[in-house]
Amino acid sequence: MDKRIGLIVYDDFQILDLAALTVFEFANSLQQKIRYQFASLSVAGGMVKSSMGVAVDTQPIGFGTYDTLMISGALLIPKAMPALEAILKESASGKTRIASICTGAFVLANAGLLDGKKATTHWVWGRHLQEQHPAVQVDEDKIYVKDGSVWTSAGVTACIDLALALVEADLGSEVAKSIARLMVVHHRRTGGQSQFSVMAELEPSSDRVRDALKFAKENLHKDLTVEDLAEHVHWSPRHFSRVFHSQTGMAPAKAIEKLRLEEAQALIEQGHSSISRIASLTGFGDEERMRRAFLRTYGHSPKAFVHLSRLQKDNVYLS
Template sequence: MTRRIGIVIFPGFQALDLAVGTVFELANDAMGMPAYAIEIVSERGGLIASSFGAAVDSRPFGAADFDTLFICGTSAVFEDSPGLVAFVRHAAAVSRRVAAICTGAFVAAEAGLLDGRRATTHWAKARELQRRFPAVRVEEDRIFIEDRGVWTSAGMTACIDLALAIVEADLGPDVARDIARRMVMYHLRTGGQSQYSAMLEMRPSSDRIQRALAFARENLRLELTVERLAEAASLSPRQFSRAFRAETGQSPAKAIETLRVEAARRLIEEGRLPNDAIARETGFADPDRMRRAFLRTIGQPPQAVRRSARSAAAA
């Protein structure tokens, strides 16, 4: 069976969102058959300019009975056209799934698809989405969310995570992992994972400090002393400590704690391991140390994160 994938574009759409097409292209290759057929559509058809000016050909809106309809986002929220909103509303009634990428959630909300549903969007636009559409249950710090056949995702590269999750639902986890490897992705991000990244927030500028942080993230179970991190960076401990604080604005000890909390939070949200196992896996040694680090870093204990993840999964 070939599933029809519709991708809705409009003037100024974010070109990166078309990466979802690559996910389904590679799914076809992995399966050795046309598991998906991709169609790019727009209100009037023809060439549509993306956010950086490159134009993409499209066919005009017509039959909307797709297996999955993707709504692209934009770099800034734009005024939805009545024709676009009407098409999305109709497509939701006759298609199996609708997926809104980034600010595409505003189009879905305008069409009434998100009323009473959990949804997410780019972190920078989440509160505006909630303000404009109070009937939507916006969760601003999620990679993607599925609620009763309607999927929404964060911005930019989160569209790839969303498409991979849809492939996994259709064809299984082995196919999704194979596609992620082909796309040279570091790992498959779950929908419940935070949009926030401690590694990006630190913004180290030199290769040596980046190398030390990468070593730390891959070896959180070890005792990550300044001496060990300095060795990974090929610096003396004194040089390393001085350079690390200058480039990240924090001490190595604080940075390692933040990385451990981020990793532990992800494992808690996945829900497969108890807290004592997660504490060992992420280098906290025991749950009490992990609890204190959570309170310092994110202001809530691991139990609260677990309850929130369970509530979201139940919803």
């Protein structure tokens, strides 16, 4: 039996969120029979204008029943929409799977559907979501979060990750992987993956500091020192450390540790489970050193992340 997917939009929604429906379109193309029917929806139906001015034709939400309702996001926090919130609350009381993209989480929160649940949104708005809705357990650094039948995702291209996860829950991981390849998604991110990279977070203006970070990222398996990085960019260690700290806000050693943690987490996401092997590949050297870094930064050990990754592969989310 095919599933009905509805993407709910509203005035000034982010039009990129329509890409989520493309995932279900590709899912149909890979199956011998149609698995999904999908449509863009709004409370009243008709043309709805996106934030960039392009309008989308929609059907009224009450036109039919849906197995999954997805709420689009916007560039800003959506205003209260009592009619939509009432519809969502009623839908969630049945068997409908509810999902939000980006700031669509605020719509779900306004409807009370996130109270007591884990949720995420675009990292820019995570703190605002927590402040406005203290009953929500906000994790602003996740790509997507599943808590029961309610799913929430980060913003922008994370709508694709969310839709892929929904398809994986319905049709299995191999179908989801095939769709990712067809959509030229370089890496199908899992829910527990961070929304942004260490390289993007540091963002130094100096070409030499950026080159040093690139060098470090490519040589994490080595015993990197400040002297190694300084020599690579032809600066003295003292001058390099001073400029590095002024542009990134942290010491080189701390930045290298963050890069190693990010790489270790990526290896776990890819299916590596040997803690000693991961410690070796990422330059931590020994398991205890890596364990302390994980606990200090994430509050969980590497083994806990391995366990989480295995659960996610079985379509069970545990934070």
